[in-house]
Amino acid sequence: MPTDWRTRLIHPSRRAPEGFRSLATATHRGSTTLFGKAADLEDNWKQREGYTYGLFGTPTARELALRVAELEGAEESFLAPSGLAAIALVWFAFARSGAHVLVPDNVYTPNRVLADDLARRFGVEVEFYDPLCGGDIAGLLREETVLVWCESPGSVTMEIQDVPAIAAAAHARGARVALDNTYAGGVLFDAFTHGADISMQALTKYVGGHSDLLMGAVSARDPACREALDRARRLLGLNVSPDDCALALRGLQTLGVRLAQLEASALAVARWLDARPEIETVLHPALPSCPGHDIWRRDWSGSASLFSVVFDARFDRTAIEAFVDRLRLFGIGYSWGGVASLALPHFQLHRHGRGVGERLVRFNIGLEAVDDLIADLAQALEGVGGVSGEE
Numbered sequence: 482m483p484t485d486w487r488t489r490l491i492h493p494s495r496r497a498p499e500g501f502r503s504l505a506t507a508t509h510r511g512s513t514t515l516f517g518k519a520a521d522l523e524d525n526w527k528q529r530e531g532y533t534y535g536l537f538g539t540p541t542a543r544e545l546a547l548r549v550a551e552l553e554g555a556e557e558s559f560l561a562p563s564g565l566a567a568i569a570l571v572w573f574a575f576a577r578s579g580a581h582v583l584v585p586d587n588v589y590t591p592n593r594v595l596a597d598d599l600a601r602r603f604g605v606e607v608e609f610y611d612p613l614c615g616g617d618i619a620g621l622l623r624e625e626t627v628l629v630w631c632e633s634p635g636s637v638t639m640e641i642q643d644v645p646a647i648a649a650a651a652h653a654r655g656a657r658v659a660l661d662n663t664y665a666g667g668v669l670f671d672a673f674t675h676g677a678d679i680s681m682q683a684l685t686k687y688v689g690g691h692s693d694l695l696m697g698a699v700s701a702r703d704p705a706c707r708e709a710l711d712r713a714r715r716l717l718g719l720n721v722s723p724d725d726c727a728l729a730l731r732g733l734q735t736l737g738v739r740l741a742q743l744e745a746s747a748l749a750v751a752r753w754l755d756a757r758p759e760i761e762t763v764l765h766p767a768l769p770s771c772p773g774h775d776i777w778r779r780d781w782s783g784s785a786s787l788f789s790v791v792f793d794a795r796f797d798r799t800a801i802e803a804f805v806d807r808l809r810l811f812g813i814g815y816s817w818g819g820v821a822s823l824a825l826p827h828f829q830l831h832r833h834g835r836g837v838g839e840r841l842v843r844f845n846i847g848l849e850a851v852d853d854l855i856a857d858l859a860q861a862l863e864g865v866g867g868v869s870g871e872e
């Protein structure tokens with residue numbers, strides 16, 4: 482045993498006893514992972530099991546990945562440092578020069594920007610399709626189509642896609658289906674039973690649940706898909722912090738109660754807005770005015786905290802901005818799925834042949850008392866020339 486205290490600081494002789502059992506998952510940090518003997522090093526880099534290097538898995542990250550896989554009904558889940566990085570992982574795993582990829586035209590905007598960039602710089606042929614096309618997507622599929630993206634409900638305009646019909650058409654031509662399943666939190670829509678090969682979600686939203694972490698997950702069942710994703714993740718060196726994993730693991734424990742309350746609160750607010758004369762349409766999956774509502778009823782087990790409204794034609798951009806600025810309980814900001822309510826106006830939306838106009842506000846409903854949220858919306862509407870008490 483070395484006697485110099487500086488050496489003993491690095492190689493101590495005394496340690497806390499093992500055997501501590503806690504309800505919380507330990508946060509294991511580590512880049513270097515120690516091997517028992519030199520011979521163990523050989524070929525260890527490539528294996529999926531065990532621990533070889535922090536980049537390829539710590540116990541905390543493994544635990545989270547296993548829990549997400551269990552939640553989504555997947556064989557394996559891969560973690561990425563953000564939802565967008567999870568999207569990029571899917572692209573990197575499946576797209577190649579000369580391949581054709583179909584993307585719904587209401588897709589999460591950074592996914593569209595990424596698709597355009599891959600098309601321009603790497604020769605991937607990207608085609609944007611009408612998210613409501615259902616089985617008619619068959620007409621767009623080609624020999625070179627490797628991947629069909631779905632996102633349901635679509636970002637901001639909330640169209641519910643017929644994923645089973647799209648998957649059936651894609652599989653008939655040998656293409657994979659990747660679903661951005663963020664709105665469902667991995668639970669409200671069973672991606673794999675409905676035909677998706679890859680389910681991606683931004684854990685930033687409902688799993689994190691408190692607007693304090695960024696993370697994404699990509700889940701798959703099929704061995705070839707899992708192999709492609711694992712390889713891409715290793716090539717890219719995607720890593721997630723064990724501290725963020727611990728936050729996500731904590732978030733998972735309350736996901737059930739949060740989703741139940743968010744569903745009830747968001748529906749109450751959406752129905753109240755639906756009855757207001759200032760609002761032309763409410764785009765909430767559980768309301769008949771949402772495109773694809775019948776498919777939602779068929780395929781989904783619930784709705785979540787996010788929906789949009791289209792203002793009546795009397796409201797211009799200035800009036801809508803004034804409305805949003807008058808809100809006191811709703812913050813103005815990107816992302817969603819946390820405990821605080823948010824409002825986000827949109828004035829320039831590109832959607833397949835359908836005029837969504839420039840009068841849309843997306844709401845994320847949080848865990849505030851519903852009556853307070855409704856009172857806040859009422860005062861903001863009345864403050865911008867809405868008609869009080871007319872219903």
Ligand SMILES: *Cc1c(COP(=O)(O)O)cnc(C)c1O
Nearest residue numbers: 563564565589663683685695696
């Ligand atoms: C937020 C979001 C993402 C990206 O998640 P980040 O963690 O913010 O990168 C992906 N898809 C959808 C539908 C989202 O709303």
